[in-house]
Amino acid sequence: MIAVQSLTRHFGSIKAVDNISFTVNKGEILGFLGPNGAGKSTTMKMITTFLPPTSGTATVGGFDVISQPLEARAKIGYLPESSPSYRDMNVFDFLMFAAEVRGYDGDERLKRVKDIMATCNLKEVAFQQIDTLSKGFRQRVGFAQAFLHDPEYLILDEPTDGLDPNQKQEVRNLIRQMGREKCIILSTHILEEVEAVCSRAIIIGEGKIVADGSPEELRSKSKLHGAITLELIGVDRKDALNSLEKVQWVDRVTDLSSEQSSETATGDDSGKKILKLRMFPMSGHSIAQETARFIHQRNWQVDGFAVEKGDLNEVFYNLTKGAAAR
Amino acid sequence: MRNFKAVFKRELKSYFESPVAYVFIVIFLLATSGCTFFISRFFETRAATLDPFFIWHPWLYLFLVPAVGMRLWSEERKSGTIELLFTLPITLGQALAGKFMAAWLFIGIALFLTFPMVLTVAYLGSPDYGIIFSSYLGSFLLAGGFLSVTCLFSAMTKNQVISFVLSVVACFAMLMLGVGVFTDFLNGFLPVWLSEAISAFSFFTHYQGFQRGLIDSRDLVYFVSVIFFMLAANALVLERKKAE
Numbered sequence: 001m002i003a004v005q006s007l008t009r010h011f012g013s014i015k016a017v018d019n020i021s022f023t024v025n026k027g028e029i030l031g032f033l034g035p036n037g038a039g040k041s042t043t044m045k046m047i048t049t050f051l052p053p054t055s056g057t058a059t060v061g062g063f064d065v066i067s068q069p070l071e072a073r074a075k076i077g078y079l080p081e082s083s084p085s086y087r088d089m090n091v092f093d094f095l096m097f098a099a100e101v102r103g104y105d106g107d108e109r110l111k112r113v114k115d116i117m118a119t120c121n122l123k124e125v126a127f128q129q130i131d132t133l134s135k136g137f138r139q140r141v142g143f144a145q146a147f148l149h150d151p152e153y154l155i156l157d158e159p160t161d162g163l164d165p166n167q168k169q170e171v172r173n174l175i176r177q178m179g180r181e182k183c184i185i186l187s188t189h190i191l192e193e194v195e196a197v198c199s200r201a202i203i204i205g206e207g208k209i210v211a212d213g214s215p216e217e218l219r220s221k222s223k224l225h226g227a228i229t230l231e232l233i234g235v236d237r238k239d240a241l242n243s244l245e246k247v248q249w250v251d252r253v254t255d256l257s258s259e260q261s262s263e264t265a266t267g268d269d270s271g272k273k274i275l276k277l278r279m280f281p282m283s284g285h286s287i288a289q290e291t292a293r294f295i296h297q298r299n300w301q302v303d304g305f306a307v308e309k310g311d312l313n314e315v316f317y318n319l320t321k322g323a324a325a326r
Numbered sequence: 327m328r329n330f331k332a333v334f335k336r337e338l339k340s341y342f343e344s345p346v347a348y349v350f351i352v353i354f355l356l357a358t359s360g361c362t363f364f365i366s367r368f369f370e371t372r373a374a375t376l377d378p379f380f381i382w383h384p385w386l387y388l389f390l391v392p393a394v395g396m397r398l399w400s401e402e403r404k405s406g407t408i409e410l411l412f413t414l415p416i417t418l419g420q421a422l423a424g425k426f427m428a429a430w431l432f433i434g435i436a437l438f439l440t441f442p443m444v445l446t447v448a449y450l451g452s453p454d455y456g457i458i459f460s461s462y463l464g465s466f467l468l469a470g471g472f473l474s475v476t477c478l479f480s481a482m483t484k485n486q487v488i489s490f491v492l493s494v495v496a497c498f499a500m501l502m503l504g505v506g507v508f509t510d511f512l513n514g515f516l517p518v519w520l521s522e523a524i525s526a527f528s529f530f531t532h533y534q535g536f537q538r539g540l541i542d543s544r545d546l547v548y549f550v551s552v553i554f555f556m557l558a559a560n561a562l563v564l565e566r567k568k569a570e
Contacts, residue, residue, distance in 0.1 A: 045409070070415045076413070081406075089343070093336075097336045
C-alpha cells in the first residue's frame with residue numbers, strides 16, 4: 001500500500017503540492033490527472049523519495065520515504081518524466097547497471113536483464129547506444145529499468161508521452177496486465193488513457209485534490225451524464241421541443257441541429273429533415289425509459305437514441321478551472 | 327560497497343565510451359612532455375631528475391582536471407538522470423564516492439601513461455627513484471584536490487561551461503595562495519604568521535614537499551582533508567539542488 005499523508009511541498013512562495021492525502025492499494029491502478037504544473041510530478045517525486053517534502057510524509061509498503069528512503073526505493077519501480085537514461089551507454093550495459101544496483105549478481109543479473117529486454121521488446125537494440133534510439137525505444141528502456149526488479153509499486157510519470165498510437169496501446173496493455181498484482185500510480189493528461197487503464201482517478205489542480213473516484217464516478221459529475229441525444233426524422237421542431245420537455249424528470253431540451261451547421265439539419269436521404277435534440281435530466285434521475293415510451297406513443301421515426309455517459313474532458317475542465325479561479 | 331562499485335564502473339566506462347578520454351589523455355601527454363622538453367629544456371639541464379616534468383603539473387591540471395570533472399554532476403542534472411540515480415537504492419555517499427573515485431582513477435591512468443619519462447631518465451642517468459615516487463604521489467594527490475573542487479562546482483550548475491570556468495577560477499585561487507609572487511605581495515602588508523597561514527592552505531605549498539622527495543604526513547592529511555571537505559560540501563549542494 002502507498003499511503004500519502006498531508007504531503008506538502010513549497011518552492012519559494014509557491015505551494016506546488018498543498019496538503020495531499022490518499023492511499024492506493026494493491027491491484028489498483030491510480031491515474032493522476034491534472035493540467036501542467038498542477039503538482040503531479042512533484043507529488044510523484046516525493047513518493048519516490050527524490051524530493052523531500054516541506055511537510056507531511058508518505059509510506060511505501062510500510063517504509064517511510066523520509067526516514068527509510070532506501071527501503072522504500074527498493075520496493076518502487078519509477079519511470080521519471082521523459083524517461084531519462086545514461087545516453088552514452090548501450091541498452092544492455094544500462095540495464096546491467098540498474099540490475100547491479102538493484103542487488104543482482106552473476107547469472108541472476110544476466111537473466112533478469114535478458115528477461116526484461118524480451119518483455120519490453122528491446123533485444124534488437126540491445127547493443128545500440130541509447131542516444132541513437134527513437135523516442136519509443138527510449139521510453140521502453142525506461143520501462144525496462146523500472147520493471148527490472150519486479151517491484152510491488154510502480155510509479156510512472158507520463159508513461160505514454162511521445163509514443164505513437166500503437167506504442168501507446170502496447171504500453172497500456174502492459175500496465176493493465178501488471179496492475180492485477182501491483183500497485184500502480186501513473187500520471188497523464190490524456191483523459192482517454194485514464195478511462196482505458198485506470199481503476200481510479202485523482203484530479204489535482206493547483207496542488208490540491210479536486211476529485212477522487214473511479215472514472216465512471218468522475219464522469220457522472222458531468223452535466224452531460226444521463227442526457228439523451230435523440231435524432232428524429234420528419235418531426236416538427238416546435239412540437240418535439242414542447243412535448244419532450246413535459247416528459248417526466250426532464251429538465252430541459254436543446255436543439256443541437258440549430259447549434260451546429262445546417263448539414264446535420266438536412267438529412268441526405270429523401271430530403272427529410274433530421275432533428276437532433278438533447279434532453280437533460282433533473283439531477284439524479286434517469287429519463288431513458290420514459291423518453292422511449294413517449295416516442296413510442298407518438299410513433300416518431302427515430303434515427304438515433306443515445307444515453308450519454310458524461311464527458312471526462314468537461315469534468316476535468318470544470319474542476320481544474322475552478323481551482324484556478326479560487 | 328556493491329553500489330559504490332556499480333557507480334564507479336559505470337562512470338569510468340563512460341569516460342572511455344566517449345572521445346573525452348582519448349582527447350584528454352593525448353593532450354595531457356603532449357602537454358606534459360612538450361613543456362618538459364621544449365620549455366624546461368629537459369636535455370639541456372643535463373640532470374637525471376624529473377623536476378622539469380613535475381613542475382608543470384599544477385598548471386596543466388588547472389585546466390585539464392576541471393575538463394574531466396565538469397560533467398560529473400552538471401550532466402546528471404541537465405539530462406535528468408540524477409532523478410534516476412537517486413531513486414535507485416543508492417546512498418548519496420556511495421554515488422558521490424563512486425563518481426569521484428572513477429574520475430580520479432581516470433586521471434591516474436593518464437598520469438601513469440607518462441612512465442616513458444621515467445624510462446628516459448633511467449636510461450640517461452641514475453635518478454633518485456624515491457623522489458620520483460613521491461613526486462608521482464604528490465601529483466596524484468594534487469589532481470584529487472583539483473578534482474574535488476571541480477566536483478563541488480559541477481554540482482552547483484547544470485551548465486558544464488559555467489562549471490568548468492568556476493572550477494578553474496577556484497583551483498587557480500587555491501594554487502596561487504602559495505605561489506611566491508602572491509606570498510611576497512601578502513608579506514608587504516600582513517604579518518608573516520598570517521601570510522604563512524594563508525599559504526598553508528594552498529595546493530602549491532603542499533605539492534612542493536612531495537617534489538623534494540618528502541612524504542610528510544601533514545601534506546597527506548592536507549590533501550585528504552581538502553578532498554573530504556569538498557566532497558562533503560558537494561553532498562550538501564546536491565541535497566539542496568538535485569531537484570531543481
